[in-house]
Amino acid sequence: MTQQIQINKIEYPQVSELCDFRKGKKVNSTQTKTKDSVPYLLIDTLRGAEPEFFTEDKNYTEAIPDDILIVADGANSGLVGTGVSGAVGSTILRIRLKVKDLDKDYLSYFLKSKFEEFNKDMKGTGIPHLKPKNMLESKIRKPSLPEQTLIVQEIEKQFTRLDASIKSLKSVKQKLEVYRKAVLKKAFEKKDDWEGIYVRDMGKIITGKTPKTSIQEYYGDEFCFFKPGDLDKGYFVNDSVTKLSKKGLEVLKELPEKSIMVTCIGATIGKTGFNRVAGATNQQINSIIVNQNKFVPEFLYYLFVSENGQRNIIDNSSSTTLPILNKSRFENLNFFVTLLKEEQTLIVQSIESKFSVIDKIEQVVEESLKKSEKLRKSILKSAFEGKLVKIEEVEE
Structure with missing residues (x-):
């Protein structure tokens, strides 16, 4: 569907022109939540898990739901999360918008589209670290705010469909594993002559x-x-x-x-x-x-x-x-x-015949899951090349 919006010159600013960045801090934390404590935000929180740790320290880097958080240290560098509040962990950067004509979710998806680039382009031979300079200098396609909103809506619509497909594929994998166990259970059920x-x-x-x-x-x-x-x-x-x-x-x-x-x-x-x-x-x-x-x-x-x-x-x-x-x-x-080798051989043949079918289905499922992840990357790539949403520009 073609969308109509007012003509607006496309800009390509660096991310640093649009946001303020602040590194998280290490604080004293506990798993006990009190009336004076706030959640201590760690990597799992960015993946959607409920906070497990809390802090009563007052000197911390605060995150609010409108902030974007990105992992800056370790193997998960480049992982992006939003919509949480609390004290930002020491391995995480807080990103806060400083302009009004940028949709927070639009920027968040842009950073997610750069995950592999950020994750591979790191410094340090021990614990790898994100290179903030490279992220800050990344140029983002910045259309009008209405177009940003339309792009975010289209990304989320396509991701919702994609997530439903992935959920179905993972359900098939789980059922295949249950069936695999059932095959073995049946094969070794005690017989009268065993x-x-x-x-x-x-x-x-x-x-x-x-x-x-x-x-x-x-x-x-x-x-x-x-x-x-x-x-x-x-x-x-x-x-x-x-x-x-x-x-x-x-x-x-x-x-x-x-x-x-x-x-x-x-x-x-x-x-x-x-x-x-x-x-x-x-x-x-x-x-x-x-x-x-x-x-x-x-x-x-x-x-x-x-x-x-x-x-x-x-x-x-x-x-x-x-x-x-x-x-x-x-x-x-x-x-x-069974002590009969002939029967043992027949049992093995029966198991492997059934497992062969399971293996073929699992291979198809795995290939489909890989294609799904490639499609997710393709959706984001198209979004930030201006190809995901067709825009018909109209003058006032």
Whole structure:
């Protein structure tokens, strides 16, 4: 739809000509809210979260809902938020308009359109910092106030549609994950002819350890040294952040490929990996070198990542602040399984057939989500090139 507005010369001022900037301050804060305290605004607040911290300090950088806040330090530099009030955190810049013919939301969307540019163009090798000079010198297309309002309205209309699509896609992802768990749960439901078997009877059980870091010869780039973080790849663990030399591997217990690696300590207890290359693990992981005369390795992997497998691990770990499942307890975990390798193979084939369909749908969903983010950037780019809203200019 073409909009009619009064002719107005398009200006291209620098952001510094339109706003005042002030850095936030570090204050004494607490999670207790009192009648004399104000919210302490941190990065999560800019993402829409409710403030968790409050301060009664009087010497702080104040933000009001009409201000724009932008993260100036750290990996989130360039993140923009509006509509909040309180004490601005030390990693955040407060931006306050000093002209009347600029729509606050128009400027906010402009800064959001520059997120990648601001986030990449930073100074500092430790904690990265936004370069205020570059932001201040950024030129903004500044049409008349009515056109700014129309552009903001069109951005928000298109973003509302886009957000609805993204919400639907994320809902599909959640349902696929539920279905994936249901597939595993069904696959390992106890059958009448299944037998109880201890983990120690599935193969050789070993607990990893870490070679002395003071001996540099133990480390290199020849063999994988698996830690819990490396198990995030689950069924396809084929690499590790840390590597060992041949000498380093010799002082450890080598894991052949297709072993079952289970994290047995800490917050990620139960995280399971299936290694596709030989290597070794650190002491946080208990592993099964599968007796392949009796068991299909893939069958045991899926058993351990199933709901039943994960519950068995957690229920048998020590109930302390730091949950632990030591080697003895791990070896004595008991599962009901089929001992027929032919049936194990059929179960694996059934699982992987269903997972293949799920994977294809997930791939389509992920590609659609990426396209959605590209579309969001494209909308903002068009908006600040004057291409998002068609304007028919009329003279008074």
